[in-house]
Amino acid sequence: MFRRVNMFVLLLVMTMAATAQAKMKALIIEGQNNHGVWPKTTQMMKGYLEETGLFSVDVVTTLKSGTDPDFGPTFSDYDVVVSNYNGSPWPEGTKNAFIDYIKGGGGFVLVHAANNAFGNWKEYNEAIGLGGWGGRNEKSGPYVYLNSEGKLIRDATPGRGGNHGSQHPFVVTIRDNKHPVTKGMPGQWLHEKDELYDLLRGPAENMTVLATAYGSKEFGGTGRHEPMIFTVDYGKGRVFHTPMGHGIYSQECVGFITTLQRGTEWAARGRVTQKLPGDFPTADKISKRPSGN
Numbered sequence: 001m002f003r004r005v006n007m008f009v010l011l012l013v014m015t016m017a018a019t020a021q022a023k024m025k026a027l028i029i030e031g032q033n034n035h036g037v038w039p040k041t042t043q044m045m046k047g048y049l050e051e052t053g054l055f056s057v058d059v060v061t062t063l064k065s066g067t068d069p070d071f072g073p074t075f076s077d078y079d080v081v082v083s084n085y086n087g088s089p090w091p092e093g094t095k096n097a098f099i100d101y102i103k104g105g106g107g108f109v110l111v112h113a114a115n116n117a118f119g120n121w122k123e124y125n126e127a128i129g130l131g132g133w134g135g136r137n138e139k140s141g142p143y144v145y146l147n148s149e150g151k152l153i154r155d156a157t158p159g160r161g162g163n164h165g166s167q168h169p170f171v172v173t174i175r176d177n178k179h180p181v182t183k184g185m186p187g188q189w190l191h192e193k194d195e196l197y198d199l200l201r202g203p204a205e206n207m208t209v210l211a212t213a214y215g216s217k218e219f220g221g222t223g224r225h226e227p228m229i230f231t232v233d234y235g236k237g238r239v240f241h242t243p244m245g246h247g248i249y250s251q252e253c254v255g256f257i258t259t260l261q262r263g264t265e266w267a268a269r270g271r272v273t274q275k276l277p278g279d280f281p282t283a284d285k286i287s288k289r290p291s292g293n
């Protein structure tokens with residue numbers, strides 16, 4: 001009996017150890033952002049990733065302004081890096097290490113204003129596909145959107161990159177329902193109030209648009225179908241990009257939460273094991289999980 005109990009305990013411990021080991025390691029970068037809610041949104045995103053049971057999450061915080069000379073995480077310790085950062089340039093060595101990490105097969109996820117960062121950093125812009133503000137213009141690459149026939153347009157018209165109209169809830173339209181991130185999502189779902197980024201531009205190479213949102217002119221949009229969920233293959237790495245996530249309310253949307261959770265798993269592993277939650281939004285019904293913020 002004693003021996004059997006011992007064996008049971010041993011097996012239990014081994015199983016727990018294996019489960020712990022199997023967790024993917026994620027690193028969230030924060031510290032500077034023109035969105036003052038960044039300390040809260042970082043904690044929300046950390047919680048969303050942890051609640052899947054798939055990730056252990058570290059957070060690294062830079063100095064509040066200027067280039068942080070000590071910012072230099074060991075990216076290769078992580079399966080995926082998530083950026084909630086929009087601020088001063090990183091030290092050169094850190095920039096190089098970050099690009100090497102993605103090119104070598106690392107995962108990268110960027111949310112909302114993270115695509116405003118580093119307008120002049122060539123490799124970062126190649127990795128993220130599209131960005132806005134930060135001095136971006138026609139030299140950054142084309143505007144990219146879908147036309148009314150659903151065709152991807154690369155528009156080299158001169159002009160600034162990055163714009164949004166007034167915040168409002170908007171419909172997200174799935175354009176690729178076979179991709180692991182969007183598989184099973186309703187063809188259209190209503191996203192909680194957010195900034196609908198438009199006029200993003202960049203190299204947009206090796207980019208796959210999984211979902212768009214229509215920038216209605218009623219709210220100051222472009223009248224185009226703007227990329228809202230997309231991926232970039234960069235070297236051996238996978239980049240997952242959503243311009244959604246402006247406010248706490250935007251990030252309480254179950255559509256945003258699911259997109260982040262699945263997108264981060266995909267960036268880390270190239271597959272998604274998470275089922276669509278039962279409270280996912282529909283075409284005409286917003287679904288939120290109050291964060292208490």
Ligand code: ZN
Nearest residue numbers: 035113195246
């Ligand atoms: Zn914003």
